[in-house]
C-alpha cells in the first residue's frame with residue numbers, strides 16, 4: 001500500500017477537532033465550514049486521512065507551480081536551515097542576493113532591484129507606496145474585476161466583492177473597467193472594439209481624476225481570481241502609452257500570473273510591455289516558504305538612491321524563503337518547466353477544455369493560456385447568464401457546489417469561484433495528469449449541465 005492510501009481516520013478526526021477548536025479560517029463563517037484534513041501531498045496530488053487522493057487542479061492557491069514536495073526544494077530548505085536559518089533584512093546574505101539576482105534576470109526590462117516581502121498583498125502595498133513617493137502624487141487607479149490582496153490598500157484596490165466589507169474609503173483609490181469581451185462593460189462585440197473603448201474609458205477616467213494627481217495604474221497583467229481574462233491585443237501597450245504620456249507609473253501585479261503560470265516567465269512577456277513596478281509572490285518559490293516582492297525599475301530605484309525608502313518588514317528576504325526560491329528557479333530552468341506549461345496549455349488543456357465546451361451547454365466560455373484557464377459556467381449560453389447571480393458574495397450556491405462535489409468524488413480538487421471553475425494545475429503537471437483532470441471535469445460538467453435552462 002502506498003503511503004498516501006494508508007488511511008487513518010482517527011488521526012484525521014483529531015486534526016479536524018483541533019482545527020475546529022482553534023484555527024480561525026480566512027474568508028469563512030467559522031461554524032459553516034468543514035475543512036478537509038490533509039495527510040500529505042506530492043507532485044500534483046494530495047491526500048486525506050480517509051484514503052482519498054485528489055489531483056490538485058488549484059495548485060494550492062495557484063502557488064505550487066512545481067508541485068508539492070519537489071525533492072530539490074525540500075533539500076535546499078533543509079540545507080539552509082542547517083546552515084543559517086534566519087537573518088535580519090539589513091544584511092547581505094548569500095542566498096538572498098542569489099534569489100534577487102535570479103528573479104531580476106527573469107523579470108522584463110530594467111526591473112533589476114528586488115524588494116522582498118512575505119507575500120502578494122505586502123508586495124502591492126509597497127509598490128503603491130513606492131509609486132506615490134516616486135511621483136509625489138496621491139491617487140491610484142485599479143480595475144473592478146481584480147484581486148490584489150487583503151491588507152489595507154491591497155483590499156481597497158481589489159475590485160472583487162470581497163472588498164465591500166473592508167471598503168473604508170482608502171484615500172485616493174479610483175476604480176475603472178478593464179476590458180473583458182465576454183461580459184463587456186462597453187457593449188463591444190469584437191476584441192478591437194473592446195480594446196479601443198477600454199482605452200478611451202481609461203483615458204477619460206485619467207482626465208476627470210486629473211493626470212497630475214495619479215501616481216499609478218495597478219493592473220493584474222492577466223486578471224486571475226476575477227476570471228482569467230486575457231486582455232485584447234494592444235490594451236496593455238495602450239495603458240503603457242497613457243502612463244508615459246501622463247507621468248503615471250504602471251504597476252503590473254503578477255502575484256498569480258508570474259513565474260511560469262501562463263507559459264512564460266511573466267504574463268507581461270506575452271504583451272511586450274514592461275511595467276515600472278512588478279509585484280510577485282506564490283510561484284517564485286512554489287509557496288514552500290512565504291515569499292513575495294516588488295521588482296523595481298532603475299528610475300524608481302533611483303528615487304531611493306540617496307533618500308531612504310520608508311518601508312520594511314522584519315522577515316524581508318528570509319533565508320529559508322530565498323533558499324526555496326533559488327532552488328525553485330533552478331529547477332524550473334533545468335526541467336524546462338515554463339516551456340512545459342506552454343506546451344500543456346497548447347496541446348492538452350486548451351484543446352481539451354474547448355472540446356468539453358463543445359459538448360457541455362453549461363460552459364459559456366473557455367479562457368486562458370499555459371496552465372492558467374477558466375471555464376465560465378452559464379445557465380444560458382445565449383444570454384450568458386452566469387450559473388450563479390453575478391454579484392454573489394459567497395452565499396450557498398447549489399449548482400456550483402454540486403459541480404465541485406462531483407469533481408471531488410471523481411478525485412479532482414477544483415478551484416471554484418463564483419460561476420467559474422479555474423483550471424490551474426502545477427506548471428509541471430504531466431500530460432497524463434492533465435488528461436485525467438479533463439476526464440473528471442467532463443463527468444462533473446454533466447452535473448452543471450442539469451442547471452442549464
Ligand code: PMP
Nearest residue numbers: 119120121147148149253255256
Ligand atoms: N495579487 C494577486 C494578483 C493575487 O492573486 C493575490 C493572491 N491570490 C494577491 C495579490 C495577494 O497575495 P497574498 O495572498 O500572498 O497576500
